[in-house]
Amino acid sequence: MAEATITLAGFVLTLMVFSYLLGDLPYIGNLYRIAVYIFVGMAAAFTAIVSYEGLLLPYLQDIQDPTTSWTALGSGADIVIFSAAALIGALLLLKPIGALSWLTNSVFAVLIVVGAAVAAVGALSGTLIPLMSATGTLPAAFLSDFTATVDALLIVLGTCTGLYYFHYQARAGDDGAPAPSRLSSGLRYIGKAFLVTALGAIYASTLLSSLTILTERIGFLFSIGG
Amino acid sequence: MGFLQRLGSAFSAIIAFLVGVITLVSLLLGGNPGLFGDLPQAADLAALLALPAAVLLRLVALVIALGVLIGIANLLLTHAQRLMRGRALSAALLGSFALTLFWYVARAGDTSLLEAVQLPIESSLAALLCLTLVGGAARVIAKRADIWSLLFVLSLLIVLLASLPWAELEPLRAWRDWLLRVPVSAGTRALLLGIALATVVAGVRIALGQDRAYRG
Numbered sequence: 001m002a003e004a005t006i007t008l009a010g011f012v013l014t015l016m017v018f019s020y021l022l023g024d025l026p027y028i029g030n031l032y033r034i035a036v037y038i039f040v041g042m043a044a045a046f047t048a049i050v051s052y053e054g055l056l057l058p059y060l061q062d063i064q065d066p067t068t069s070w071t072a073l074g075s076g077a078d079i080v081i082f083s084a085a086a087l088i089g090a091l092l093l094l095k096p097i098g099a100l101s102w103l104t105n106s107v108f109a110v111l112i113v114v115g116a117a118v119a120a121v122g123a124l125s126g127t128l129i130p131l132m133s134a135t136g137t138l139p140a141a142f143l144s145d146f147t148a149t150v151d152a153l154l155i156v157l158g159t160c161t162g163l164y165y166f167h168y169q170a171r172a173g174d175d176g177a178p179a180p181s182r183l184s185s186g187l188r189y190i191g192k193a194f195l196v197t198a199l200g201a202i203y204a205s206t207l208l209s210s211l212t213i214l215t216e217r218i219g220f221l222f223s224i225g226g
Numbered sequence: 227m228g229f230l231q232r233l234g235s236a237f238s239a240i241i242a243f244l245v246g247v248i249t250l251v252s253l254l255l256g257g258n259p260g261l262f263g264d265l266p267q268a269a270d271l272a273a274l275l276a277l278p279a280a281v282l283l284r285l286v287a288l289v290i291a292l293g294v295l296i297g298i299a300n301l302l303l304t305h306a307q308r309l310m311r312g313r314a315l316s317a318a319l320l321g322s323f324a325l326t327l328f329w330y331v332a333r334a335g336d337t338s339l340l341e342a343v344q345l346p347i348e349s350s351l352a353a354l355l356c357l358t359l360v361g362g363a364a365r366v367i368a369k370r371a372d373i374w375s376l377l378f379v380l381s382l383l384i385v386l387l388a389s390l391p392w393a394e395l396e397p398l399r400a401w402r403d404w405l406l407r408v409p410v411s412a413g414t415r416a417l418l419l420g421i422a423l424a425t426v427v428a429g430v431r432i433a434l435g436q437d438r439a440y441r442g
Contacts, residue, residue, distance in 0.1 A: 006338065204386050
């Protein structure tokens with residue numbers, strides 16, 4: 001019974017979402033909107049459940065247990081951190097009061113600055129250093145294998161010129177308009193070719209993924225309808 | 227701008243600068259005794275330096291969880307007001323929210339509603355994306371028939387056609403493999419490095435108080 005209800009709900013909701021393809025017809029146009037509203041309501045509920053059960057509840061349980069500690073400062077500090085977080089959360093509610101904007105801005109400053117610092121250090125250690133070392137590392141068959149050598153050099157050329165493409169500085173020409181040098185224009189031209197090729201392949205991969213999902217959904221509809 | 231407002235703005239900037247510098251130093255130098263060479267107390271020093279980031283990250287994680295709950299409460303309040311103004315569609319959002327919470331609490335953590343409702347809607351929306359992407363690719367050729375759009379479509383077609391299970395397309399698959407291994411890999415690396423460089427620059431500027439994104 002439960003299995004049949006789940007299948008029927010999936011069938012009806014899939015048709016509701018696909019009604020988008022019929023355009024903004026009277027009544028039928030609302031089916032897509034209803035499905036999206038249901039989706040948002042349900043996603044909000046699951047997000048609330050995960051935030052409470054996955055983050056707040058374990059922390060609340062932890063601070064009641066003196067044997068566990070989040071930091072090297074001991075369990076007493078956990079209570080201080082939790083209280084500070086609750087206070088900061090309450091201060092966020094004061095945002096609409098203009099006279100207290102300095103206070104809410106300070107709270108936002110802490111959140112944004114910590115997030116920015118984590119993003120900067122994460123990008124440095126997680127993307128920048130590993131990718132640069134991977135690009136600069138030559139393959140084992142470098143020079144002994146002509147194809148591997150050309151490929152490795154092309155990757156280095158593509159990566160460097162692709163990065164250079166986002167360089168917009170140019171000297172002013174006689175008429176005052178920006179006049180980039182021929183070398184700069186050439187490097188940007190090569191970089192753009194690599195970037196466009198990469199974007200085309202990424203687009204194709206996304207298209208293939210969504211095509212797979214589309215065929216699965218159509219197969220599902222036919223399996224119920226037929 | 228009044229004196230008090232300027233004072234408040236300076237207060238926010240000082241807080242941002244101090245927290246930013248402490249977090250950056252703690253994340254970069256903390257928890258890695260190897261950075262301090264042969265110092266006798268290298269391990270203690272590294273642990274001490276890692277402490278501020280650990281405390282701040284815990285604090286921010288808790289505030290973000292509370293912020294998510296406040297955001298959801300705001301969403302519900304907005305839709306309740308819309309419903310009272312006669313926008314009946316908001317009833318679907320409020321009803322699905324209430325039903326999901328009730329189902330989860332009454333059935334002790336049962337997530338079958340997720341499987342029955344959320345997954346079909348999510349996968350149907352992802353399936354619709356396919357048609358939008360095909361339309362977008364067709365518009366690229368129709369509206370901008372230059373060398374770059376041709377290169378874009380050529381790369382797209384090689385990857386798409388090579389995924390077809392036909393033996394006649396075997397040479398195209400070799401081309402596809404080379405395309406993905408060399409030019410696409412290089413282009414993707416350039417994009418990722420560009421994003422990472424921009425993230426580092428923007429992050430450090432915010433952390434040092436040069437960009438005051440927190441001013442509402």
